[in-house]
Amino acid sequence: MEQIVVPHMKDAIGADILFEGTKSSVNLEKMSSNKDAPYLSVVQMDDPVMIQAVEADLLTPITSGPVPNMSDLRPDAVHMDGMWCNYVQPWAGVAYNTDFKSGGVASWEDLWAPEAKGQLIIPSLQNTEGMWTLFMSAMLGSGKPFSEAQYEIDAAFEKLEELKPNLLSVYTTMSQAFNLLEQGEITMLAGNFSSYTLPRKATGVPVDLAAPSEGIFAMPSGICLVKGGPNAELAEAYVNEMLGPDMQAAIADFATSVPANTTVSAGAIIPDGVPIYAPDWAFVAANRRAWIERFDKLMAI
């Protein structure tokens, strides 16, 4: 995405971007450690980490005055009175190797199937996409619809324990796990998303992203302004451009994602006939630390 954003920002607002790419949690740590003298102006990270950033008083709201493109966003793309916005929305399902699992993944229950023994990698709960396996375990374990099941965490962990025979590993570095999927070392990678799998598929790699019948998930990609960050006006101009039609179309196409700007028709199409879920991120943010500890102990060999 860097190759799209950097030249556009130079032309549109005359900004030179100093890109410091890393995980959302590392971004949060950088912001938190430099709270008294912030050196970041804009940060792009996942929704549950945004909530932690708001709680730590690290963000300043995005407003439609200096960021007019904000008015064209879907209402559900603006969070906590503009503390952050979603700029795109990839969808997440189960990535699979088409050479070794040609029939695809019809149901999330396929992850638990005996023939999948040693053939599966799931994300750690340290990664946001790790939540999808947890929530789907909650749905399958409790038998309740997603809106209720997402709070049935004990049922989720009980169901997750049954997944252990099929697990080759649990990852925090997604590129390595995806590499193993491409090589055919595993047949399924749970919780992967359209912005990663589909561009790889387009290059001819034998992978695809399944939208199992129980449902898929909306990946949260947020953008925010750092409170007291340098070049405040330029930072707002950057956010405005990111939410504008040109960048929205370019990013949505590049990242095979659903644009947040309602005036744009580009990028990914959400698969038909499959429900798409967005969880209660506040509940996730409040409980995630305890879930990570519980998950690590449960999955340990």
Add this chain to the structure above:
Amino acid sequence: MTGRAERIGLLALPGLSFLAVIYALPLFMLLLKSVQIDGQFSFAEYVAFFSDSYNLSVLWRTVRVALLTTGLALIIAYPTAIVMARAKGFWLSVFLVAMVLPMSVGVVVKAFAWTILFRTRGVLNDTLMSLGITDAPIRMLFTETALIIGAANVFLPFMVLPIYAVLRQMDSRLPEAAASLGATPVFRFMNVTLPLSLPGVVAGCAFTFSLAISMYVIPSLIVGERQQTLSMLTARSFLYLRNEALGATISSILLLIAISVVLTSSWAANRLGARQ
């Protein structure tokens, strides 16, 4: 100390200042965080850490992997160092380059290369099956064995070079003198070469153990989150649990183990050096 010696001692000042600011000070602050809860002095985090059986299993795995990595590296390094100590000219250069060059390749690249080697349909499994040693592929990826082999590979130069440096200094006439008195090759090695090389062995083991016990990227890539080590727990505490006291506690435990090993090995090296 004479005036000249004092002036020479000043040469250590840049190094000592650098270590004091970049190493000792932050570590002291880290240690302080591990014994402070809400501004009060407390060992509660240490008690909580050692009361959790999961943490103890991670601690044992970390020490076990570091010991086995050190052992494997020593087994491979010692014969290599003997050959290097006897090599001259072109061949010595070849050995030294062979030792140093792999260090320029990042661990991430190496980890991906090992994946190709260790995978079910990888070179190693194919070879074992074609030789009839195994009937079906063995799972090698994400095992502790793979981690120890990978770590020993990365840290090998830190074991070879200290042993090589000591063996290179050894008077080659000593084993010859023992031979002239009728000592067998095994007797000469056990009673002449090995005792004289022990300071190098101790230094190599200290280097390798310290690096192996604190490694983070290698276990993250080779065994993943299901077999955590203390370093992985430290990162998790700071970055994901956002529990600085816990992170500082685990870091301090790790540091304590490493310091104990370095001090013990330093003492052992001095004793062995004095005996010779």
